[in-house]
Amino acid sequence: MTAKQTLVELYQEWRRLTEAEGEAIRQASWTQVDYYQTAKRKLQPQIVTVTEQFQDELPPAGPERAEGEQFFRKQLGELIQLEVQNGSSISSHRAQLEAERAKTDQSRRNLRQLREYYAPNRCANWQSYS
Numbered sequence: 853m854t855a856k857q858t859l860v861e862l863y864q865e866w867r868r869l870t871e872a873e874g875e876a877i878r879q880a881s882w883t884q885v886d887y888y889q890t891a892k893r894k895l896q897p898q899i900v901t902v903t904e905q906f907q908d909e910l911p912p913a914g915p916e917r918a919e920g921e922q923f924f925r926k927q928l929g930e931l932i933q934l935e936v937q938n939g940s941s942i943s944s945h946r947a948q949l950e951a952e953r954a955k956t957d958q959s960r961r962n963l964r965q966l967r968e969y970y971a972p973n974r975c976a977n978w979q980s981y982s
Contacts, residue, residue: 855905856920862899863927866892870934877941885942 869888876884906924910917 855902855909859899859902859906859924860927862895862902863924863931866895866899866931867934869895870931870938874934874938874941877938877945880945 869892873885873888873892876882876888903924906920910920
């Protein structure tokens with residue numbers, strides 16, 4: 853198998869993992885998201901090594917080299933776009949969770965104020981009768 857064929861397979865695996873990661877993000881399955889991110893981190897060194905091998909297989913200059921590089925630039929562009937989409941999805945989830953947390957914090961403050969208003973400190977009352 854040539855380095856080009858291996859690189860195509862590695863990019864296909866990265867795409868599969870990234871698409872699965874996107875689905876896990878949409879489902880808020882953070883354990884699965886972590887699994888896919890870990891799998892992609894393990895794939896990175898292989899991609900780097902095979903990319904170097906692929907570049908060594910190409911002629912130093914000419915249309916064949918330009919065609920090969922253009923093919924993989926297109927593949928990388930598509931993978932980057934998928935990563936950007938996943939990043940945006942994570943940002944949206946995070947913003948939503950931060951908004952929910954802010955609401956919860958505000959509710960907690962409101963309840964504390966109500967408790968202080970309707971159930972004042974009992975120690976102060978006992979001291980006035982002693």
